[in-house]
Amino acid sequence: MNLSSVVVLLGVATDGWLLAFLAIRGRRPWLQSTFAACALSFLVVGAWSAARNEGVLPVVRDDLALGLMLLTHSLTAILVLGLIHGEALPRRRAVTFLILVPVPLLAYLAPIEGWTVATAYEGTVLGGFLVLCLGIALGETIFARHASPMFATHAFWLSVGVIALIVAGPIYTYELEFLGSTPLAGANLAAPLALACFARVALQTDPFPIAPRRPKGKTTTGGIREADxxxxxxxxxxxxxxxxxxxxxxxxxxxxxxxxxxxxxxxxxxxxxxxxxxxxxxxxxxxxxxxxxxxxxxxxxxxxxxxxxxxxxxxxxxxxxxxxxxxxxxxxxxxxxxxxxxxxxxxxxxxxxxxxxxxMADAATEIVAILAQSFGTGAGRLFDSFCRGHGIRREDVTTDHVQALQDFLSRALTELSGVVGGPAAHGLQVQFEAAS
Incomplete structure (x- = not known):
């Protein structure tokens, strides 16, 4: 087994490990599925390339191999867009999936036009599509790096992965052709590095654990209906x-x-x-x-x-x-x-x-203002006494405590009414009714 086949097989093993790692650690099903499809396409193309280089497999139709190669590039673009735009990609940017439309057509035209895996990056429609997919991914990462302060670091790692694929793909092929050497058809030696960069971003932007998980089903609009x-x-x-x-x-x-x-x-x-x-x-x-x-x-x-x-x-x-x-x-x-x-x-x-x-009005401030209409400057001290008696801080009082406050006032004024009598007791009762 020659050295190039060993390098490709090590890359295939790394692709498989990254695929399993993200499948276990990730929390975004759609993004995990996209990553799995992209990693599997690189894995299969790499294994096929190494087997072909060693003469293990019989001759495989070039249109099938080209179809897998087309998938690796188009899925790379979709994966990068998914990492940037998240779960909203299928809903807000469904046009992105039109990248997959030319794949079967170009694979069908391959034997008719004489396209092969070895000449995939030449100046043909096929080569233009492959470069376009990588260009979309790179352009999107550059835009995200400059437009989003929050995503700048992650966009850097995405651009590292895409640039690695470009260097080990079209640029590597053009250089070998210029030097008169035969490139390793199909496999991209930078696939493990690119997938590692993509997996890094996926894990660093993973959602926080949500508990408890709500079962899927019909939902209601609730009291606030503003979609904003x-x-x-x-x-x-x-x-x-x-x-x-x-x-x-x-x-x-x-x-x-x-x-x-x-x-x-x-x-x-x-x-x-x-x-x-x-x-x-x-x-x-x-x-x-x-x-x-x-x-x-x-x-x-x-x-x-x-x-x-x-x-x-x-x-x-x-x-x-x-x-x-x-x-x-x-x-x-x-x-x-x-x-x-x-x-x-x-x-x-x-x-x-x-x-x-x-x-939003502060509940404690509003309650003291209402009490002040009946108890004057003593409203604040009365409210603080209620808070101490119930072991809560003033800022923690909400409208849920109104009933407890009414009960507190009732008890306090009843006790005072037992001490004083006549008009004073009647006045306390009137104050309580006004405050309630």
């Missing part, structure tokens, strides 16, 4: 989380994405906790995209943009808001963004994105 990304402007994400519980109660697919796992799990509400790394922003986008791809019309709450701003930078966090808006509109879903801990400059930048902005 909405900013809930509040001191803490109280209304956002409360709204998520209500939407889940109406049997709408609901997801809460936060840095920390929820302390209390509400029935019907799925949650995803993002890891504290610099890829958190992009993985948040892929998590929401994957969730809404399987549950269109769902409801998603991003509990605090400030966490993503700290981990990935504000430019990436701002891009998350823009991308989630497109995802929400394309899937007919609602995404709620909570800016509670953003800095003033970050809030102004978020306002500049022209997202729907819903100011």
């Amino acid at each position: 990304a909405i900013v809930f402007d509040e001191r803490r994400p109280k209304y956002a989380l409360r709204t998520a519980e209500e939407e889940a109660g109406s049997d709408r697919p609901t997801l809460i994405v936060a840095r920390d796992p929820p302390k209390v799990t509400t029935s019907g509400v799925a949650s995803a906790s993002f890891a504290p790394d610099r890829h958190a922003a992009l993985r948040t986008v892929t998590t929401v995209s994957e969730f809404l791809a399987t549950a269109p019309g769902g409801f998603v709450v991003l509990e605090d943009l400030a966490d993503l701003s700290v981990l990935s930078g504000w430019r990436a966090a701002g891009e998350v808001a823009v991308r989630l808006r497109h995802v929400a509109r394309d899937s007919g879903s609602t995404v709620v963004l909570c800016p509670s801990r953003l800095t003033e400059s970050e809030r102004k930048a978020l306002l500049g994105l022209d997202l729907p902005w819903w100011p």
